[in-house]
Amino acid sequence: MSEPRGWKNLPLGALPYKLSLEYKTGDWRAERPVIDYTKCTRCLICWLFCPEPAIVWDGSNVMIDYDYCKGCGICAYECPVKAISMVPEYRGGSG
Amino acid sequence: MIPKVPLDKQIRLNVNGDEAVAYAAKQCLIDVVAAYPITPQTIIVEKFSEFVANGEVHTEFIAVESEHSAMSACIGAAAAGARAFTSTSAQGLALMVETLYIASGLRLPIVMALVNRALSAPINIHCDHSDAYLMRDSGWIQLFVENVQEAYDTTIQAFRIGEDERVQLPVAVNLDGFFLSHTMENIYILPDDVVHEFIGGYRKPPVVKIDYLNKEVSYQLNPAYPLTIGPLDLYDYYFEHKIPQIIAMENALSVIKEVNEEWFALTGRRYGNGLIETTYVEDADVIIVIMGSSAGTVKQVVKKRRGRGEKIGVVRIRSFRPFPYNDVAEALRNAKVVVVMDRGLSFGSFGPLYLEINASISDLSVKPMLLNYIYGLGGRDLSPEMIERVIDEATDVLKRGVIPRKISFVGVRE
Numbered sequence: 001m002s003e004p005r006g007w008k009n010l011p012l013g014a015l016p017y018k019l020s021l022e023y024k025t026g027d028w029r030a031e032r033p034v035i036d037y038t039k040c041t042r043c044l045i046c047w048l049f050c051p052e053p054a055i056v057w058d059g060s061n062v063m064i065d066y067d068y069c070k071g072c073g074i075c076a077y078e079c080p081v082k083a084i085s086m087v088p089e090y091r092g093g094s095g
Numbered sequence: 096m097i098p099k100v101p102l103d104k105q106i107r108l109n110v111n112g113d114e115a116v117a118y119a120a121k122q123c124l125i126d127v128v129a130a131y132p133i134t135p136q137t138i139i140v141e142k143f144s145e146f147v148a149n150g151e152v153h154t155e156f157i158a159v160e161s162e163h164s165a166m167s168a169c170i171g172a173a174a175a176g177a178r179a180f181t182s183t184s185a186q187g188l189a190l191m192v193e194t195l196y197i198a199s200g201l202r203l204p205i206v207m208a209l210v211n212r213a214l215s216a217p218i219n220i221h222c223d224h225s226d227a228y229l230m231r232d233s234g235w236i237q238l239f240v241e242n243v244q245e246a247y248d249t250t251i252q253a254f255r256i257g258e259d260e261r262v263q264l265p266v267a268v269n270l271d272g273f274f275l276s277h278t279m280e281n282i283y284i285l286p287d288d289v290v291h292e293f294i295g296g297y298r299k300p301p302v303v304k305i306d307y308l309n310k311e312v313s314y315q316l317n318p319a320y321p322l323t324i325g326p327l328d329l330y331d332y333y334f335e336h337k338i339p340q341i342i343a344m345e346n347a348l349s350v351i352k353e354v355n356e357e358w359f360a361l362t363g364r365r366y367g368n369g370l371i372e373t374t375y376v377e378d379a380d381v382i383i384v385i386m387g388s389s390a391g392t393v394k395q396v397v398k399k400r401r402g403r404g405e406k407i408g409v410v411r412i413r414s415f416r417p418f419p420y421n422d423v424a425e426a427l428r429n430a431k432v433v434v435v436m437d438r439g440l441s442f443g444s445f446g447p448l449y450l451e452i453n454a455s456i457s458d459l460s461v462k463p464m465l466l467n468y469i470y471g472l473g474g475r476d477l478s479p480e481m482i483e484r485v486i487d488e489a490t491d492v493l494k495r496g497v498i499p500r501k502i503s504f505v506g507v508r509e
Contacts, residue, residue, distance in 0.1 A: 007335040011303040012263060012314055013202035014325055014336045019307045 025052075029071030031086040033064055039083035046075035046084060098363035105283040105362070112243045112275035113138030115282055116182070116208045116268070119250035121146050122290035123206075124297050126177035129157040129168035133187040134220045135272035136210040140182060162187040166194035166205075173203035174324050176315030178254065178298035181205065184272060185212035185226045192230065198265045199234025199340065201325050202314075204257030204298075205265040207235075208250060211387070211438075212272040213473045221474020222272035224387065225439040227415070228447045234340055236266040236347055237416040239386040241366075243280035246270045248364060251285075252354045254294045259354075260301050261346040269415075271388040273474065285362065293361060344417045351414055370419035372411040373426050375401055379408030381489045382430040382463075384423075384452055386412045387438060389470070389477045396482040407486060412448065423455040430463040432493045434485060436505075438471045445502055464498055470505035481506050 011017055040062065047055045047062055054069035055062055064075075076084040110118065117139050120128070128147075130140045147156040155172075159165045162183050169179040183191060188209060198205050211227055213219040227237060236256060240246045246268065253266040270276060285293075300315045305322065312320045328336055348370065355369030366372050374394050376382055385393050390411040397407045410426050412419075427433055433456070437446020444450070449467040456462050468485055470477045485505060492498055 004331060005335070007338040010332075010335055010339070011305060012301060012339070013303075014200060014328060015303060015305070015314070016323055016326055017306050020323075020326075 024067045025070050026067045029066075029069060029089055031071045031073065031088050032066065033069065033071070033073065033075050033084045034087050035062065035064065036083045036085070037061070039081050041081055041083075043080060045078050045080060049074050049078045096360070096363075098359070099361045100285055100289055102283060102363065105285055107281060108284050109279055109281050110243065111138065111277050111279050112246045112270045113210065113277070114142050115243045115247040115280075115284075116250050116270070117142035117146070118284055119247045119290075120180050120208075121152055122285070122287050123180070123251060123254050123294055124178060124291060125152070125154050125180045126298070127155045127157065127169065127172035127179045128181065129159050129165045129172070129179070130181045131159055131162050131165050131183070131187060133162070133184045135212055135222075135276040136182045136184040136187070136208065138276065139208055139210070162191040163194060166191045166198060169205045170194060170198050170201065170203055173198070173205050174201065174316050176298065176300045176313065176317075178258075179203075179205045180207070182208040182210065184210045185214050185220075188226045188230060189214060192233065195230055195233040195235060195265075197325065200336070202263040202340070202343070203265060204254070204263055206250070206253045206257060207265065207267045208246075209267045209269045210272045210276045211269055219473040220272070222274055222388075223438045223472045223474065224269070225472075227267070227269050228439045228441070230267065231416065231447060234264065234344075235416065236262075236264055236344070236351075236414070237269060238266065238351075238414055239269045239412065240275070241372075241388055241390050241411060243275055243278065244282040244364070245366060246275060247282055247284060248358060248362070248366075251290055251294065252358055254298075255354050255357075256347060256350050258295075258298060259346075259350045262343050262350050263301055264340075264343050264347065269387070274388040283362070283364075289361070293357075347417050348414070348419060351417075366413055367411065368422065370412075370414040371422050371426060372413060374409040374411075376408035376410060376426050376430070378406055378429070380406045380431045380493055381434065381486065382408045382410055382427055382432075383434045383436060383482075383485070383489075384410045384412065384427075384448065385436040386415060386448060389436070389438070392477060392479060393436070393482055396479050396486065400486060405486075405490070415448070415451075418451050418455075420451075420455045423452060424459060427452070427456055427463060428459060432466065432489050433463045434466045434468060434489045436468045436470055436485070438469075440469050440502075449502075464492060464496075465501075466492065466498060467502045468505050469502065475506055477505065
C-alpha cells in the first residue's frame with residue numbers, strides 16, 4: 001500500500017485516486033475457505049456465487065485469492081459436493 | 096455607467112417570485128429538473144413543467160415521488176455531467192436533508208430554489224427561515240433575496256457561482272414564502288441569449304486528474320473512463336476530503352462578489368457587494384441586521400427615522416453561507432447597538448443569524464451591544480409599527496447602556 005496522501009493531492013469530489021485492487025480486504029477474514037481438490041468437480045458454482053469475486057478460474061482449476069477473500073463462507077455453503085471447508089484463521093493461544 | 100444590456104433592451108415581466116425563478120431557470124439551459132411540488136414552492140415546478148410540455152426547454156423533467164428522490168435524481172444527473180435544478184420548501188427540505196450533504200460532499204453544483212416556509216409542528220405553510228437554518232451546516236451556499244427581481248437575478252447568478260471552478264458547490268436561493276413567492280412585481284428579465292452567454296452555455300464539468308487512468312478526465316460518469324463517485328471513506332481519508340470543501344466555501348466569498356459585479360455591468364443591478372447590503376451604516380449608532388424580504392420594510396422605516404435625524408442603519412445579509420464575517424465586522428465597526436432580527440431560532444439558543452453576528456464582532460476592540468429579536472415565525476407579518484418599537488427599544492438601550500433582555504420576540508401575544 002502506498003503512503004497516504006494529503007488533501008492537496010486528492011482529486012475533486014471524494015473521487016478515489018487509486019483502484020480498489022490496492023485495498024486488500026483479506027485481513028477481514030476470521031475463517032478461510034479451503035478447497036479439497038479430490039472432491040471438487042469444477043462445476044464453478046463457487047466462482048459464480050463469490051460476491052468479491054475472490055475465486056479465480058484459470059481454465060482447469062478454481063483457486064481462492066486470499067488477498068481479497070473476506071471469508072464470508074458463501075462458496076462453502078453453495079458447493080454441491082461439499083469440497084470447500086471453512087478453517088479458522090487463528091485458534092487463540094493453542095495455535 | 097451604462098450596462099451592457101440597458102433597461103430598454105430588457106423585458107418587462109409582471110410575475111410573482113416563484114414565476115420569476117421559473118423564468119430564470121428556463122433561461123439557464125438546465126438538463127434535468129427533478130422536483131416534487133410543495134406549497135409555497137409549487138408554482139416554480141408547475142410553471143417549469145409548462146415550459147417542458149410546450150417544448151420551450153430541452154430539459155428532462157423527472158416527476159419524482161418525494162423530495163428525497165428529487166435531490167437523489169439531481170445528484171445522479173449532476174454526477175453524469177448535467178446541469179440540475181430543483182426546488183422545495185420546509186417539510187420537503189427536511190425529507191431531503193440526507194442527500195443535501197451528499198450533493199455538497201461530491202461537489203456537485205446543483206441549484207435549488209428554497210421558498211422559505213415554517214417547519215411543522217404545528218403545520219404551517221407560511222414564511223419563516225427555519226427550513227434554511229435546518230440546512231445551515233449541509234455544505235450548501237445559501238443566498239437570501241429581498242424581492243422578486245432579486246429572486247430572478249440570483250437564480251441565474253447561482254449557476255455561475257456554484258459552477259465556478261474555484262467553488263463547485265450546490266447553491267440554495269432562498270426567497271420568502273408568500274411574501275415573495277406569491278407576490279406580483281414588475282421585474283426586468285434579460286433576453287435568452289444574454290443569459291446563455293452569462294452562464295457560459297451548457298454545463299462543463301471540471302477536469303480531474305486520475306492517476307490510475309493516467310490522464311485528465313471530465314468529472315462525470317462515463318463508461319469510456321469509469322470513475323467511482325463517493326465510495327467508502329473512513330478515518331483514513333474522510334477528514335482530508337472535507338478540507339477542499341471548506342476551502343471552496345471560502346473561495347465562494349470572492350466568487351459571489353465577482354458575479355455580483357459582472358451582473359451589475361451586464362444589467363445595471365447589483366446587491367450591495369454581493370455578500371451584504373448596507374444602508375446608512377457609516378455614521379449609524381444603531382444598526383439592524385436582517386435577511387430576506389423584511390429587509391425592505393426595515394429600510395423603509397429606517398429611512399423615515401433618518402429623516403428625523405436618528406442615526407440608524409441596516410445591514411442585509413445576502414450570503415448566509417459562506418458567512419461574510421469580515422464584511423459584517425467592517426460594517427458594524429462603529430455601531431453602538433446592533434439589533435439582529437432572526438426569522439427562526441435554535442431552541443435552547445439564539446437565532447442562528449445572531450450567533451453569526453456575535454462571531455463577526457468578537458474580534459473588534461470595541462464591541463457594540465448586541466440584541467436578538469425573533470420575528471415573523473410561521474408567517475407572522477413584521478409591520479412597520481413593530482419595527483418602530485424595535486428601534487425605540489434599541490435607542491433606549493443606547494441611552495441607558497444596559498441590555499434588559501438578550502432575546503425578544505416581536506409581535507407575539509402573551
